[in-house]
Amino acid sequence: MAERVGGGAPGLVVFTRDLRLHDHPALSAALAEHGRVVPVFVRDRTIAAGSYGSPRRDEYLEEALGDLDRSLRRKGAALVVRRGDWVAEVLRVAAASGADRIHVSDDATAYGRSRLERLERASGPVGREVTRHLGISIVPPGGLAPAGADHYRIFTAYYRHWRTARWRSLLPAPRRICMPADLKTGEGRPGLDVGRAGAATGGGATAAADRLRTWVRQGLAGFGQRDRLTGPGTSRLSADLHFGCLSPLEVAAAVAEHDGAEAFLRQLCWRDYFLQIVAARPSSAWSPGRKPVESGRVAGRRLALWQEGRTGYPVVDAAMRQLAGEGYLPNRARMIVASFLVNELRVDWRRGAVHFLRTLVDGDVAVNNLNWQWVVGTDLPRSGFRVLSPLRQGRRFDPDGDYVRRYVEELRPLTGRSVHDPDPPTRRRLGYPPKVVERAGRR
Numbered sequence: 001m002a003e004r005v006g007g008g009a010p011g012l013v014v015f016t017r018d019l020r021l022h023d024h025p026a027l028s029a030a031l032a033e034h035g036r037v038v039p040v041f042v043r044d045r046t047i048a049a050g051s052y053g054s055p056r057r058d059e060y061l062e063e064a065l066g067d068l069d070r071s072l073r074r075k076g077a078a079l080v081v082r083r084g085d086w087v088a089e090v091l092r093v094a095a096a097s098g099a100d101r102i103h104v105s106d107d108a109t110a111y112g113r114s115r116l117e118r119l120e121r122a123s124g125p126v127g128r129e130v131t132r133h134l135g136i137s138i139v140p141p142g143g144l145a146p147a148g149a150d151h152y153r154i155f156t157a158y159y160r161h162w163r164t165a166r167w168r169s170l171l172p173a174p175r176r177i178c179m180p181a182d183l184k185t186g187e188g189r190p191g192l193d194v195g196r197a198g199a200a201t202g203g204g205a206t207a208a209a210d211r212l213r214t215w216v217r218q219g220l221a222g223f224g225q226r227d228r229l230t231g232p233g234t235s236r237l238s239a240d241l242h243f244g245c246l247s248p249l250e251v252a253a254a255v256a257e258h259d260g261a262e263a264f265l266r267q268l269c270w271r272d273y274f275l276q277i278v279a280a281r282p283s284s285a286w287s288p289g290r291k292p293v294e295s296g297r298v299a300g301r302r303l304a305l306w307q308e309g310r311t312g313y314p315v316v317d318a319a320m321r322q323l324a325g326e327g328y329l330p331n332r333a334r335m336i337v338a339s340f341l342v343n344e345l346r347v348d349w350r351r352g353a354v355h356f357l358r359t360l361v362d363g364d365v366a367v368n369n370l371n372w373q374w375v376v377g378t379d380l381p382r383s384g385f386r387v388l389s390p391l392r393q394g395r396r397f398d399p400d401g402d403y404v405r406r407y408v409e410e411l412r413p414l415t416g417r418s419v420h421d422p423d424p425p426t427r428r429r430l431g432y433p434p435k436v437v438e439r440a441g442r443r
Contacts, residue, residue, distance in 0.1 A: 009034065009100045009101075010034050010035075010036040010037055010038050010098065011030035011034035011099055012038045012040060012090070012099035012103065013030045013037050014040055014042070014090055014102060014103070015068065016041075016105055017112075017136050017243060018244035018247075019067075019204070019245050020205040021068075021071050021072070021173040022173040023171045023172075023173075023250045024135065025105070025133040025134050025135050026103040026104055026105050027039075028174070029131070030101075031174055031177065033101070035178060036178045036179055037177060038094075038180065039077055039079050039177070039179065040080040040082065040090065041080070041082075042081075042084070042086045043083040044086040045083065045086075046115075047111075051354065051358075052357035053358065054357065054358050054363055056361045057239075057327070057361050059203065060203035060239055062203070063202060063204050064203040064204045064243050065079065065081070066204065068205065076176055076179075077177040077178065079185060081185060090102065090119060091119075091123065091128070094123075097180050098180070100128055100129065101128065101129045101131060102119070102123060103131050104116065104119075104130065104131070104132060105133055105134070105136055106132040106134065106135070108276070108278050109282070109285070109366055110278070110285065116132065135244065135247070136244060137271070138162075139167070141276040143165070144158065144161050144162060144276070150280045151277055151281070152273065152276065155270070158273050159273070162273075167252075168249070170249060170250060204245055205245040205246070207245075208240035208245040209246070211235075211237060212250075212251060212254055215235045215236075216254050220255055220261070221260045223260040223264050224263055226330070226331065227331075227332045227397050228397055229315070229332060229397050229398045230402045230406075233330070236328065239361040241362075242363070242364045248268055271367055277366075278365070285370065287373065288348075288350070293348045294347060299345075299346070302345040302346075302436060303351055305436050306340070306341050307320065307355055308320070308324075311433070311436045312427070312432070312434050312436055313390040313394075314411060314419055314420050314422075314432075315391075315393060315403070315404055316336060316337050316390050317407075317408050318398075318404045318408050319333035319336060319337045319407075321407040322407050323337075323356075323360070327360055328362070329360070332393075332397055335375050335388060336388055336390055336393045338352060338372055338375040339376065340388070340390055342375075342377075343388075353369050353372045356368050356372070391420055391421055394420040395417055398420070400416060401415070401416055401417055401418070401419035404419045404420065405419060410432040414430075
């Protein structure tokens with residue numbers, strides 16, 4: 001639909017986890033309805049002061065905001081940036097610009113939904129309306145449900161209906177974006193002073209689009225080998241999806257006609273599946289586990305060794321050092337270290353999930369936490385207890401030991417599969433720690 005330009009009140013478009021111009025339902029609807037829009041992003045002080053902050057995620061966000069601002073300027077607009085109470089700042093910008101309708105992407109998490117509800121309650125008395133739009137998932141949370149229930153509990157049933165559901169059409173980026181003149185954008189140009197040292201990926205829709213094209217061309221056909229800990233088996237698009245620099249629908253459409261598409265679409269479906277669970281059951285993101293756990297000093301010491309990559313289990317230590325150094329882990333490595341923390345070290349899974357949220361660039365409460373529960377066993381349907389032997393997993397998915405040698409410097413002198421279980425004299429000679437616990441591993 002073409003954007004119209006008129007002299008009426010502009011529409012306010014609040015960017016959240018949708019930091020792009022292409023396939024953006026809220027932006028497209030606002031332009032069609034109002035002609036002029038005010039693009040705004042609020043640095044939510046509640047999130048900034050929360051317990052799950054990640055420096056790398058903050059860096060990605062700054063880069064993404066800078067990219068969004070540059071894209072808006074090329075279209076004739078600019079990003080308005082504010083900081084503080086999210087609801088109060090959105091309403092302040094609406095009042096300053098004269099906007100009478102606020103357009104925003106809907107969310108699924110408990111906090112995301114609660115702040116949208118607070119915005120709706122606060123907007124009515126001041127004569128403004130809030131319209132929620134699709135944007136963070138392919139199928140909206142709650143869009144699919146079995147008879148007599150508000151969400152699917154079993155993934156296979158959800159996937160079967162998800163694959164046959166009618167998806168909305170992709171939306172093009174606007175050709176031109178008009179915004180009211182003389183509106184102060186706020187904190188200067190976002191993203192200009194971000195240091196790139198140590199960044200795992202460049203943030204923003206421009207870099208994300210390049211990654212997607214490269215992945216479809218060079219990596220997708222090999223997605224079936226994604227469990228191997230070395231090689232190009234993973235897309236590295238998770239942070240782009242978390243921040244909405246890529247639309248999940250756009251990713252699905254890009255891969256759909258290529259070799260490897262079905263396995264990759266299944267992973268996108270897992271994301272929608274977790275979002276619909278969290279939307280229906282907000283408390284599910286932090287449900288306590290059923291397994292007994294250690295507490296006190298023992299658990300604290302074991303957790304610290306796990307975080308530092310000093311457990312004495314090479315594949316676990318390699319993964320935790322990759323996480324610390326890059327803010328990223330392939331899915332197989334996430335499963336290995338999660339199972340090890342809970343099943344071997346007997347530490348509450350939530351402590352591991354918090355560490356992931358504080359470290360991962362793609363840290364997402366719904367996807368991160370429910371993936372943890374799927375691996376370690378809670379009340380998530382059919383999650384079970386996935387006890388993964390780090391020795392067997394390492395030998396199977398890192399058969400030549402290249403992944404371990406890449407991240408565990410002490411073990412680089414060792415060759416081949418011997419790197420996965422060095423004997424005590426070799427550990428002492430190389431300065432590599434003994435095993436924190438002995439275990440009789442399975443699988």
